[in-house]
Amino acid sequence: MTVTQADIETYQRDGVVCLRGVIDGAWIARLREGVEQDLAAPGPDVEIYTKGDDPGLFFNDFDLWRHVPAMKAFAFEGPCAGIAARLMGSKTITFMYDHLFLKEPGTLGLTRWHQDQPYMAVDGWQFCSNWIPLDSIVAATTLEFIRGSHRWKRWFAPFDSMRDGSPHPSKVFERTPDIEAARQDYDIVSWQLEPGDCLFFHGLMVHQGRNNPRLDTRRRTLSHRWLGDDARFILRDPPAEFPKHPTTLRSGEPFRSDPRFPVIIAG
Numbered sequence: 001m002t003v004t005q006a007d008i009e010t011y012q013r014d015g016v017v018c019l020r021g022v023i024d025g026a027w028i029a030r031l032r033e034g035v036e037q038d039l040a041a042p043g044p045d046v047e048i049y050t051k052g053d054d055p056g057l058f059f060n061d062f063d064l065w066r067h068v069p070a071m072k073a074f075a076f077e078g079p080c081a082g083i084a085a086r087l088m089g090s091k092t093i094t095f096m097y098d099h100l101f102l103k104e105p106g107t108l109g110l111t112r113w114h115q116d117q118p119y120m121a122v123d124g125w126q127f128c129s130n131w132i133p134l135d136s137i138v139a140a141t142t143l144e145f146i147r148g149s150h151r152w153k154r155w156f157a158p159f160d161s162m163r164d165g166s167p168h169p170s171k172v173f174e175r176t177p178d179i180e181a182a183r184q185d186y187d188i189v190s191w192q193l194e195p196g197d198c199l200f201f202h203g204l205m206v207h208q209g210r211n212n213p214r215l216d217t218r219r220r221t222l223s224h225r226w227l228g229d230d231a232r233f234i235l236r237d238p239p240a241e242f243p244k245h246p247t248t249l250r251s252g253e254p255f256r257s258d259p260r261f262p263v264i265i266a267g
């Protein structure tokens, strides 16, 4: 079994677990091809955060599974949905979306400290992300987490849009503290990873994605968002950024009520 009892306990206690060698080389090769396909013909929501003379390229695309067959095959048939179910203790898994974070060599594109769930119209505890590197990841390029922050009972406002820096108008979410300025006050954990390894983390984990200062290596990573048994749609004010497109869902409904969100494990 890919997921041990110790992995489940680590995920539940720390909010993040690193699993080694769970995605085989054939999948990695298909996903890399899928990235090239997406770069050549991105989806309708693509966002490029590098501007003008900025070094590198910080390319983000969403819902790749809708237009890249390899991404769909991986989400539906790959190992991650099953792993998410085991870690979250969920009988069912519904797929919310996938997200490509591509930081080409030399890119200064920090994904600043944040939690995922405030960006999402998702209520409930059984909601997780996985992060799959398609290149070697070193300390300077990795994802960092504050261990146990999923249990803080705090929700931080999505950071000011990476595009214009304007403050998020939420009345219920707190401002994110300046974690970077006080790193020594936090229990920060991270891993060096090889293709085939991946991280699973709770939707309320505080984390940041580092730049890609290396000039010799791309930083291609894929994130998936997985919904478990108790996850429900919630209409936020202002509306959450994800899902990106209008849905028929009403607050309190499970995502599977909208066929745009496929059930991968029916329970």
Ligand SMILES: O=C(O)CCC(=O)C(=O)O
Pocket (backbone or CB within 6 Å): 101, 110, 111, 116, 129, 130, 131, 143, 207, 208, 209, 210, 221, 223
């Ligand atoms: O890869 C990155 O830089 C950020 C990834 C991330 O924050 C996420 O998947 O939630």
